[in-house]
Amino acid sequence: MNQHFVREKRIDITTLSNGLMVATERMPEIATATLGVWVGTGSRHEQPHEHGLSHLIEHMAFKGTSRRSARQIAEDIENVGGDINAATSVEYTSYTARVLGENVDVALDVLGDILIHSVFDAGELAREKGVILQEYAAVEDTPDDLIYDAFMETAFAGQAVGRPILGTPETIRSFDEATIRAFLAREYIPGKMVLAAAGDVDHARIVDMAERLFGTMPAAEARKPETGSYTGGERRLPRKLEQASLVLGLQGLSFKDPDYYATHLFAHMLGGGLTSRLWHEVRETRGLAYSIDSFHWPFSDCGLFGIGAGTAGSDVRELMEVTLACMVQATQDISEVELMRAKAQMKVALLTALETPGGRIERVARQLLSWGRLISSEEIVRKVDALDVDRVREAGRRLLQGTPTLAAIGPIKDLPSLESIALGLRG
Missing domain, CATH: 3.30.830.10 (Metalloenzyme, LuxS/M16 peptidase-like)
Structure with a gap:
């Protein structure tokens, strides 16, 4: 085994009292910092009436908080040259940002804000539903994409793990603030969250901020999703x-x-x-x-x-x-x-x-x-x-x-x- 296959940098890990894990990796040769929050929940954790909710929540994270409008979220990140993104998969949802090392505090504050203080304004919610419905229509018009959704649905028939991440027009239109908040309370819990950062970062500094931003989240027992059962x-x-x-x-x-x-x-x-x-x-x-x-x-x-x-x-x-x-x-x-x-x-x-x-x-x-x-x-x-x-x-x-x-x-x-x-x- 060649040595270059086993080289590992030092990764520091701290677990907050409520169960949220903080992991950082100092990379001296990197002047930027990439950081994000991963939540161990995705489309397979949804109930039938929640189909597509994880993806909608990911979209709504950037549409305004009690402290920032959607425009201010974007401006606070881009004013320091950074970028911010999010993604939903079957088992995970992630919210990530990249900034200069000197602006880690800005990125962490924005991430904490969108995860804890999003307001889910009715007007923004209606507009984002429209965006996702357009996304759904685009898949329906693209055979190369549609066939893989059909493949998953057939392989795991009648199960959340096989359902398309986007949801259906019926479920997408049905979502309201109460449905969103109930899902967040059940699934976005500290024991299912990891804050990770790499590049020009300081572990102690990030742990302190994580404690301030996420430390008051109450600990809760994670709910296991239905076991995936292949049907063919x-x-x-x-x-x-x-x-x-x-x-x-x-x-x-x-x-x-x-x-x-x-x-x-x-x-x-x-x-x-x-x-x-x-x-x-x-x-x-x-x-x-x-x-x-x-x-x-x-x-x-x-x-x-x-x-x-x-x-x-x-x-x-x-x-x-x-x-x-x-x-x-x-x-x-x-x-x-x-x-x-x-x-x-x-x-x-x-x-x-x-x-x-x-x-x-x-x-x-x-x-x-x-x-x-x-x-x-x-x-x-x-x-x-x-x-x-x-x-x-x-x-x-x-x-x-x-x-x-x-x-x-x-x-x-x-x-x-x-x-x-x-x-x-x-x-």
């Missing part, structure tokens, strides 16, 4: 389009599963780069698709493996047959050369993500929320390096034993049945 199935959306968009999937693994890294490597060797099997056979040899890739999406208690591609309607049957053959073959003869290449690519991806303060604080926050501790690059690389071809092939075979999920949109009348696809996975 199919959703076909015949439409008059130039191209068919297809996603074929199988039950994946949680990032806490001992076979997670083996499964990740299998997915990468199958369709993760220009030397992958699917790319070579589908794109380069047969010209059946402009692009094809495989992925493995892990969550805290479940996961989803998939292959996505777009092709002409006349080629959907051949594309599916070739894809199934590649998947089965990979479980039988993945080579040592392929494995070593995938390991190297995984290490590069891991280290590249740590080359910016933003990447570093995101990893720290997610690890603390998911594991309650930090996992070093050394530990990850050691687990990856310990894998051999037999373990990765077995991980692939484990995947292919499951019930498939199929989502397809466009000219798909020639697409094989789900039953025949399931048989093809058995070789």
Whole structure:
């Protein structure tokens, strides 16, 4: 193992009395500071009538507080040259800012303000609902996006973990201030929050500010979301389009599963780069698709493996047959050369993500929320390096034993049945 894979900077961690964790990493070579608050709640923590609420709350965070208007929030950050953003995913919501090191106090004050003192003005709420409805319509008009929403909904039928993050027009229109505040009181609790910062930062100073801004939040017991249960199935959306968009999937693994890294490597060797099997056979040899890739999406208690591609309607049957053959073959003869290449690519991806303060604080926050501790690059690389071809092939075979999920949109009348696809996975 090369030394550059295990170098780690010092990360200081303090837990406030109410359970909120503060983690900082001093990077002397960096003149800016990137900081953010990660909340361990996302779309899967919503009740059916709350579908899309996490995403709306993320939008509303910038629309005014008891101390600042929406304009003042933007001005206070941009007057010091900074930027501010937020994001919602299945299991997390984040609010981040980047400023010069000398302006950390400004950024932290704004973040604390929008998280604790947002007012959810009725006029701003109505306007932001309109913005999100436009966002929803854009997805509906974009087959490449719509198909992945359909894929998740089918793989985890009837469950929050499978629902699209945006919500539906009906739920979006129904949200009011009372619904928002009830969700915040239940989900935005200190024990599910991490304040992380990296760059030109001082730990003691940030802890003091965190105590002032967040220390009065009452501690509360976290509510666990419904356990994700993979169902599989199919959703076909015949439409008059130039191209068919297809996603074929199988039950994946949680990032806490001992076979997670083996499964990740299998997915990468199958369709993760220009030397992958699917790319070579589908794109380069047969010209059946402009692009094809495989992925493995892990969550805290479940996961989803998939292959996505777009092709002409006349080629959907051949594309599916070739894809199934590649998947089965990979479980039988993945080579040592392929494995070593995938390991190297995984290490590069891991280290590249740590080359910016933003990447570093995101990893720290997610690890603390998911594991309650930090996992070093050394530990990850050691687990990856310990894998051999037999373990990765077995991980692939484990995947292919499951019930498939199929989502397809466009000219798909020639697409094989789900039953025949399931048989093809058995070789």
